[in-house]
Amino acid sequence: MNKILLVIQREYLVRVKKKSFVFTTILIPLVIIGFYAVIFAISVSGGHDKNTVAVIDQAGFFSSNIENSKGDESKYIIITDQSLETFKGNYKSKGYDYLLYIPPMDVTKSTSNIQLFSPSPLGLSQKRKIERTIDNAVELKRLQSANIPREQYRSIQSDVSIENKVLNGKEEKKNVAIVAQTVSFACGMLIYVIMLIYGTMVMRGVMEEKISRIAEVMVSSVKPFQLMMGKIIGIGAVGLTQFAIWITLIVTLRYVLHIPGLDSIGTTPGMAESGGMMTTINTGLGSLPWALIISCFIFYFLGGYLLYASLFAAIGSVVSEDQSEAQQFVFPVMMPIVLGFVIMSKGMSDPNSPLVIFGSLFPLTSPVVMMGRIMYNVPVSQIIASMLLLVLGILFFTWVTAKIYRTGILMYGKKVTWKEMIKWTFRKS
Incomplete structure (x- = not known):
């Protein structure tokens, strides 16, 4: 020893x-x-995805003011006097980061073939934020077509949060x-x-x-x-x-x-x-x-x-x-x-x-x-x-x-x- x-x-x-x-x-x-x-x-600093997105909206998804989804800080500008073929070649030179193209479609039935042009592959987080903004616009259009007030729809929605408490005998802790x-x-x-x-x-x-x-x-x-x-x-x-x-x-x-x-x-x-x-x-x-x-x-x-x-x-x-x-x-x-x-x-x-x-x-x-x-x-x-x-x-x-x-x-x-x-x-x- x-x-x-x-x-x-x-x-x-x-x-x-x-x-x-x-x-x-x-x-x-x-x-x-x-x-x-x-x-x-x-x-604490949060995201800094403050990009400028040009939008060619041929389906009428958006009104004149685009409502961003939560966390999406991009600036959306609707382009009305340009076609996709002429604009996608020079959108970067005009100061836009991305080009969002929405072809003609019935918003109440389909949302396919939407395209987002970018100079390099888009990050998953930023892509999802733009998708949520489009989802919000589609949702609003479908509510309007069904004559359902948006406020009424939101009042029906629920977001439940459960508070978990640990119970040991008589002692209760969050x-x-x-x-x-x-x-x-x-x-x-x-x-x-x-x-x-x-x-x-x-x-x-x-x-x-x-x-x-x-x-x-x-x-x-x-x-x-x-x-x-x-x-x-x-x-x-x-x-x-x-x-x-x-x-x-x-x-x-x-x-x-x-x-x-x-x-x-x-x-x-x-x-x-x-x-x-x-x-x-x-x-x-x-x-x-x-x-x-x-x-x-x-x-x-x-x-x-x-x-x-x-x-x-x-x-x-x-x-x-x-x-x-x-x-x-x-x-x-x-x-x-x-x-x-x-x-x-x-x-x-x-x-x-x-x-x-x-x-x-x-x-x-x-x-x-x-x-x-x-x-x-x-x-x-x-x-x-x-x-x-x-x-x-x-x-x-x-x-x-x-x-x-x-x-x-x-x-x-x-x-x-x-x-x-x-x-x-x-x-x-």
Whole structure:
């Protein structure tokens, strides 16, 4: 045990003292905050699709004043003294961005063959805005032909908005679905990234020590299993240190650097009624089961890391001077991680489907998938089963990879195959 602690101490201190550790630990939170600041600024600024559209309307869709649809900031100008053939060749030179052509048709029966000319392919968002403006005009014409007042039609229309509330015993909290979904996805994505980054870090560390022959010296005084576990735990401790620093920095920036009036920035009419976008987000965050989220995140972070770090350590131990050999072994290990991410993405819309439940129980995918569905009232029995299976998975894969590591770390000059690795697994100590 003392030897494992010495290896842990060495792995931890060597990495923590590096300038790259300090640089990335401070830089990443700033990059994340800057990234969300840019997203927030873009969402607040809104769109800038203020284009000028020339309209040749031979079907009489529009009156003299065209009513824009919601969000469409284009300026529509009806052209009455030009034909399509003569005008479409020089509409750009006349200061128009697009040309909308509506051929003769009965608006009450058909809306086909409408054409929009543009100098380059139109963005989907802008195209949809123009289509909605045309839809509004067609709707108005059809109401007029049916002698239905537009005000009466609008009074019949309904736009229902359901307020979701989470009821735990007698406590009732308002839930904001998008906030719960975002936090859920972020937790699963973070576990996914952690397993890839720190798992490959373990693999590279083992490869470097093997290639430089340092492992031979260390194995002379430390058992291969102790060396492997010390390396895995030491690098994992580096990851935990980084997360502790990141959380501290983010919380500090959130509560210490308070910007006056932030709660009222970027509000939409719907959000303004509830106190602004930030108030809506805070309400959603307040409805989440944070004790469950944090405890499960720590467990699945450690569990997922230990499971995959042992696999990556085994891969590093069998690679010789040609580091490209690692690619044939890394791909099968990475596939379950990627599969977990795919299943988690499906779980955002259907968290209780059989595939998502299986993914949250299967040890190779549960760290990602379970964190992706933990917000959706997962039965306690499933959480316990998932944790037990993950612990069993860690014990099994650590046992398997320890056998591979013990042989591979001292083998040089020979390319190892999967068949040989399987033989090492079943070889008696």
